Amino acid sequence: MFSGAALGAGALIVAVLFAVALFLIVQALPTFSAPAADITGGKGFFSYIFPIVIGTLIAATIALLIATPIGVAVALFISHYAPRKLARGLGYVVDLLAAIPSVIYGAWGASFLASELKVPYQWLADNLGWIPIFAGPASSTGKTILTAGIVLAVMVLPIIASLTREIFLQAPMLHQEAALALGATRWEMIRMAVLPFARGGIISAVMLGLGRALGETMAVALVLSSGPLIASLIRSGNQTIAAEIALDFPEAFGLRMHELIAAGLVLFLITLGVNMVARWIINRHKEFSGAN
Amino acid sequence: MATLMTERKRSALTRGRLPKYTPYAIAVSAVIVAAALMALAGFNVFGWAFLAAVLFVVGNVSSSAIVEGRRKATDKLATSLVLGAFLVALLPLISVIWTVLVNGVPGLITPGFLGSSMNGVTGAVDNASVANHTPVMGGVYHALMGSVLITLWATLISVPVGLLTAIYLVEYSDGNKFSKVITFLVDVMTGIPSIVAGLFAAAFFAMILGPGTKTGFVAAVALSVLMIPVVVRSSEEMLKIVPNELREAAYALGVRKWRTIMKVVIPTAISGIASGVTLAIARVIGETAPLLVTAGFATTINTNVFAGWMASLPTFIYTQIMTPTSPSNPDPSTQRAWAAALLLIILVMLLNLGARLVARIFAPKTGR
Numbered sequence: 001m002f003s004g005a006a007l008g009a010g011a012l013i014v015a016v017l018f019a020v021a022l023f024l025i026v027q028a029l030p031t032f033s034a035p036a037a038d039i040t041g042g043k044g045f046f047s048y049i050f051p052i053v054i055g056t057l058i059a060a061t062i063a064l065l066i067a068t069p070i071g072v073a074v075a076l077f078i079s080h081y082a083p084r085k086l087a088r089g090l091g092y093v094v095d096l097l098a099a100i101p102s103v104i105y106g107a108w109g110a111s112f113l114a115s116e117l118k119v120p121y122q123w124l125a126d127n128l129g130w131i132p133i134f135a136g137p138a139s140s141t142g143k144t145i146l147t148a149g150i151v152l153a154v155m156v157l158p159i160i161a162s163l164t165r166e167i168f169l170q171a172p173m174l175h176q177e178a179a180l181a182l183g184a185t186r187w188e189m190i191r192m193a194v195l196p197f198a199r200g201g202i203i204s205a206v207m208l209g210l211g212r213a214l215g216e217t218m219a220v221a222l223v224l225s226s227g228p229l230i231a232s233l234i235r236s237g238n239q240t241i242a243a244e245i246a247l248d249f250p251e252a253f254g255l256r257m258h259e260l261i262a263a264g265l266v267l268f269l270i271t272l273g274v275n276m277v278a279r280w281i282i283n284r285h286k287e288f289s290g291a292n
Numbered sequence: 293m294a295t296l297m298t299e300r301k302r303s304a305l306t307r308g309r310l311p312k313y314t315p316y317a318i319a320v321s322a323v324i325v326a327a328a329l330m331a332l333a334g335f336n337v338f339g340w341a342f343l344a345a346v347l348f349v350v351g352n353v354s355s356s357a358i359v360e361g362r363r364k365a366t367d368k369l370a371t372s373l374v375l376g377a378f379l380v381a382l383l384p385l386i387s388v389i390w391t392v393l394v395n396g397v398p399g400l401i402t403p404g405f406l407g408s409s410m411n412g413v414t415g416a417v418d419n420a421s422v423a424n425h426t427p428v429m430g431g432v433y434h435a436l437m438g439s440v441l442i443t444l445w446a447t448l449i450s451v452p453v454g455l456l457t458a459i460y461l462v463e464y465s466d467g468n469k470f471s472k473v474i475t476f477l478v479d480v481m482t483g484i485p486s487i488v489a490g491l492f493a494a495a496f497f498a499m500i501l502g503p504g505t506k507t508g509f510v511a512a513v514a515l516s517v518l519m520i521p522v523v524v525r526s527s528e529e530m531l532k533i534v535p536n537e538l539r540e541a542a543y544a545l546g547v548r549k550w551r552t553i554m555k556v557v558i559p560t561a562i563s564g565i566a567s568g569v570t571l572a573i574a575r576v577i578g579e580t581a582p583l584l585v586t587a588g589f590a591t592t593i594n595t596n597v598f599a600g601w602m603a604s605l606p607t608f609i610y611t612q613i614m615t616p617t618s619p620s621n622p623d624p625s626t627q628r629a630w631a632a633a634l635l636l637i638i639l640v641m642l643l644n645l646g647a648r649l650v651a652r653i654f655a656p657k658t659g660r
Contacts, residue, residue, distance in 0.1 A: 274483070
């Protein structure tokens with residue numbers, strides 16, 4: 001009986017994941033059969049979903065470009081630079097970043113960060129305006145996709161930092177000691193004995209961070225003043241799937257509701273793909289890592 | 293004696309090295325030079341610290357490059373960058389906590405904030421309190437109750453399912469195909485965007501109970517989709533580290549497998565399981581997006597999770613910021629939002645601390 005219950009619980013999890021996909025598909029179906037003119041924008045589902053998919057990708061890319069180098073460096077600091085006694089405490093501090101609820105990051109980004117970034121955006125528009133991504137006129141509120149990307153970066157950072165820290169700590173000690181014994185400096189030791197070992201782990205940590213950044217809702221919903229797809233990162237505009245759903249779903253009914261669920265399905269498939277690849281890399285890495 | 297000292301300084305082992313005080317000297321001069329430059333260009337503390345740090349790194353690395361050679365200089369540059377990245381990562385944490393404290397404390401200590409709901413607090417009430425400079429009316433009692441109830445129901449759903457799955461994976465599966473599928477899917481499930489979990493619950497109950505069904509229970513189901521994988525992962529890790537000798541000793545005494553698990557394995561691992569569950573609660577209590585699409589927005593106290601819209605702390609923060617109660621005077625709403633944010637952070641931190649406390653309390657007694 002007990003083993004049956006345990007097996008049942010396991011089966012339930014598999015069922016739930018399939019149910020998530022199934023219900024999203026069923027509820028999204030009316031969107032695909034509806035005439036193109038009825039879809040928001042009036043040109044069919046594809047031209048509705050395309051701009052917000054791109055917007056989602058832009059925000060996630062900004063977040064990763066910022067969070068990856070800093071996250072890896074933070075992990076290195078905790079695993080190889082900080083004094084042993086401090087390292088544990090510092091790890092907790094970084095984990096605190098992950099504990100703060102996303103809506104609070106959103107509120108912080110909208111009220112504090114956005115107004116701090118107005119001046120830099122104006123400077124970018126004035127001096128680097130010839131680059132399409134910094135084309136002016138700069139947003140007067142600072143609520144742009146770049147701000148949203150920065151807030152996302154803060155939220156992704158602890159994920160990348162804590163996962164890569166684990167990998168760095170697994171790097172074979174003998175190799176590191178051998179490098180130091182041969183006269184390598186600390187940085188040379190890290191570059192020769194730690195980073196090559198950790199490459200797969202870093203990639204998968206970044207991909208898990210990407211999954212989080214793609215699906216994060218509140219930071220974007222609160223921070224970004226949305227609009228149509230534009231290339232400039234410092235003007236208001238662009239939108240992400242998750243924020244679009246959060247902003248419109250509470251008031252949506254009928255076809256609009258099915259449309260948003262279809263958008264959710266697209267988001268689900270994208271993050272599912274990203275996460276599966278990341279997990280696959282981790283599992284492949286596990287099999288022949290020097291740690292076990 | 294004097295000749296010995298000079299000889300030691302010139303010995304091949306210490307040649308081409310900067311004296312130990314160099315970084316301190318460079319740091320002091322960087323701070324002074326930065327202060328001087330900032331005094332010329334208009335002083336602010338942040339710019340001063342940043343400029344001093346840049347000057348220090350440049351001075352340290354270039355002096356090392358001249359005296360000690362390229363390799364040592366690269367090493368110092370890497371050290372500075374790594375430390376710098378860590379300090380940069382701390383900035384948002386400090387900034388967020390500072391912002392929430394500064395903006396949240398006035399609202400949180402307003403009398404009645406914790407004890408009253410938003411029932412009857414309209415735009416006119418807010419306009420009046422701004423005009424008369426009276427304390428802001430309204431509170432978070434309804435949202436606090438909603439958050440607690442929704443999270444409680446999510447926990448009631450997730451813990452049995454998650455724990456039983458972990459038991460199946462560790463005790464019964466023997467690493468068969470099905471268990472590998474479950475492990476993989478649990479990993480994938482941790483990556484489901486929270487808004488998609490909310491949409492799933494909304495779509496599921498829309499099909500069963502008709503479209504537009506929004507109750508606390510729908511929200512609890514959405515949250516448990518997010519919570520189950522966390523519980524499975526942490527309990528699985530904890531069950532795995534229970535020593536096999538304990539199980540074998542129980543079997544040797546003729547104890548049935550389920551009884552061994554209930555009486556030996558789980559009590560041994562309970563501290564880790566309980567702290568994992570507490571951390572999972574801390575994670576979902578701050579989730580906003582799924583509640584937006586499943587629980588609706590309520591301004592009154594609703595303690596029935598099966599009927600009617602329900603407020604929660606995260607959605608309370610969100611609605612107070614996005615749609616202030618009084619559009620012409622958003623300040624009271626902003627104050628309430630930040631106070632609720634402070635309350636939410638305090639709750640999450642308490643849960644995180646509680647997780648460690650729980651781990652200590654439930655730790656199996658060793659010795660006599």
